[in-house]
Amino acid sequence: MTNEPAITPDLIAKHGITPDEYERIKSILGREPNFTELGIFSVMWSEHCSYKNSKPELRKFPTDGPGVLVKAGEENAGVIDIGDGWAIAFKMESHNHPSAIEPFQGAATGVGGIIRDIFTMGARPVFSLNSLRFGEICGDSAGVKTNRRLFAGVVAGIAHYGNCIGIPTIGGEIYFDESYEGNPLVNVFCLGVLRHEQIARGAAKGIGNPVFYVGAETGRDGLAGAAFASRELTEESKQDRPAVQVGDPFKEKLLLEACLELLETGCVAGIQDMGAAGLTCSTCETASRGGTGVEIDLAKVPKRETSMTPYEIMLSESQERMLIIVKKGHEQTVRDIFEKWDLPYAEVGVVKDDGMMRVLDGGKVAAEIPASKLADDAPIYVRDAKPKSPAKPLQDWPEADSHSALLQLLLHPTIASKNWVYRQYDHMVRAGTCVLPGSDAAVFLVREANKILAATSDCNALYCALDPREGAKIAVAEAARNLACSGAVPLAVTDNLNFGNPHKPENFWQLRECVEGLAEGCRVFNTPVTGGNVSLYNENPGGAIDPTPTVGMVGLIENEKQITTQFFKDAGDAIILLGGFGSEMGATQYLKIVHGKKEGTPPRIDFDRERALHDSLRSLIRSGLVKSAHDCSEGGLAVALAECCISREKPIGAEIDFGATDLRLDQLLFNESQSRIVISVSKTNAAAAVALCEWRGIPARRIGTVGGRELQLRANGTSLLWPVDDLHRAWYSAIRNCMTE
């Protein structure tokens, strides 16, 4: 090739390829790679595409179960049966690095990418969630201002893409903590529905079948984004801004509709989106899955810029593109549909029987690599793991005034209402949102299947920082608990593992501990992992982020009568606490927010007890007794009770009497012991509900009554009182106030 740089050790290193990996490349090719091939290997063997640092760990996840139709890793997303011939495809993916550099487009293209993963499976995307983490946003230091800019940009980017394409963003979670300063986490989740027979495969089947390129033209945007995402962010990362792609949700809407219409005709042999590593990844993966070869000619690829080199075309991560392998003889159907939707398309290649990914440029060979070796034979590393010294158990802590402490917790953006965010998302399009954002889980009616789904994403990274294994177990337990509180039975899990540089043994140890914790939790709740994403190298100049293994869990609600929300309903209803008062103070938000301490041993999780709790709650819900259910998580019992009062349109008060306990007041109110749920039932059903739980071995205690305009808590002879309108105002406008400071 002309004008291509010579392959030097320096150039190889710049591509993130180690000398050993280079030797491996040479032995696969039986020769030296050219420049284009080097680029191709570098993106395919990046962590983002190959999971080379995490694969042995990921194998620990349970991935099978009676409802699993497509397993994790087989395709772009796993597929789970939901009955009556219907299925769901869902997945979570990160766009952390792009969002750190260019928050709006970084987040927007993250949404675009995950949506493509879902409709690639033949599913119609029906809703999205997102799990976001930023540095602190209250105050006026330069760092805080940057965090606010990142937060505002990410939210606007998600809104821009999701609103335009018409897929409702109905829930998720947002945390603010200093460890994410400069390296925010943007994990986006999408779920789609399909009939069993509609499952589409990303395999290049059928020798001689034509290969079509459809969607947006290829440009120089997002060059080698996958490789960029597999490095640490540094001061110089801003220069990587060209590695961030630019999204066009309107084009993706056209692409979505055109692809689903085409899949419906039955003339598609295989389909694959061009996400990370673009054309490179889609060609070699489809060939590898199909056990075939794919030959494409870059001269035929629609381009938006002139004189692009093969290297640039193959590594571009321009958005809104798909590769479709069409059954021979049906080419005209493809042309008709893509012309109807005014989308670019081109027949760019053909399926071959030689197992090669062959890239031509106007007839000349620009790259030629055995497809399966490229896609599946990336080196696998088992990194050194070194345990971090365990967090010291909490001995003692200062006692703050509990009255102002509750207010302080409700004002912290991590706990405060997220309405500033979800008001910007169209969370009602597709007319299926049964529970608006702000309850324990999002609940969505899928009309075409007549099924009610509940979904949540959870991870308390502070727990994971102080005890990764226990923290990960709790992430699964909390997700399952949130689903139980909404009336759902959990079905399956997708995960997004966000960690620091795996070359640092302590980071790798955190990854391993978290994976094992998640795997254990998923087995307990019979929720196979259907896929997900690994994002490593999440560091800023101050060090690694708190380990954040985000759990996205989906469940099914049997019928609409069982949909349950977290807020109190009617004055006079009895308030019952399931699971006892608890006592564990380590790693609590109270310690962090009120006392500025991220320390102590996180609460322990007893899975048997947790499962029994969920079963009891669901049986109460099925009996029609439960009017509201809310779990105790960040901020403990006091925050849970306050949220029950204020997370509805018009706040309502409650009178709570804990009696005499042997806990200090702040410990009673703010401990974060697990496996606890606050429910409300009508007065006449209170005794029955308590008896039912106790019969199942779950401690249940009537602690108060709904009603009035105040939240009143009495314990140990003291009484605390807050007007609920004041609590509501503080909690509801806290984030808006930070953002308009």
Add this chain to the structure above:
Amino acid sequence: MKAAVIRFPGSNCDQDCFIALSEVLGVETHYVWHKETSLDAFDLIVLPGGFSYGDYLRCGAIARFSPVMQSVVDAAKQGKAVLGICNGFQILCEAHLLPGTLVRNQSLHFICEHRRLRVENIDTPWTCATWTGTLLNIPIAHGEGCYVADDATLLELNAHRQILLRYTDENGAATAAANPNGSAQNIAGICNRARNVFGLMPHPERACDPRLGSTDGKVIFESILATLGARKAA
């Protein structure tokens, strides 16, 4: 009685409108692709919400020039019932079937939430199945829903009682605090002089199913269907 839901390539509330009309209200409903040119078969034409052509320029600005729009204009002139919801309202304004225009929300943010709307005039085909002063709980979801018009137009709209819905608080007061987007006079929906063309920013099709929290949107569809003789007034 047949209803058409126009499908622009970036429409995304088309399905919601289709379901509200066909499943909830039992009307024979068809999708009409934006490249079609005839609407002769239909009695009610709905322009649904969405981002018709991406709307990167100005909402509805390109949709106005799509092939189907000439038929919509002709149908409106013939007196057929034309309903524009959200992006559909923006398109009707761009096509000059309704006066005024919709600009960026004053807050500059997209806003999605349930809102109270006060029915201002029941002497129209779109509101005849309800009472003046009724408060409806219907969601909004838009980034460019701030209704603006010059003073003369606003005077006209008031004089001819063309303002059908206003944003209010829970007590029915059209206060500044109850105005989500900065619309002139808290305007949420207007009709033309002839009353056969109605545009509104809120989404009545999202408030037709009790499982979604409100069925207040049904009354708009029930009114027009009653007017068209397809249904008895409630």
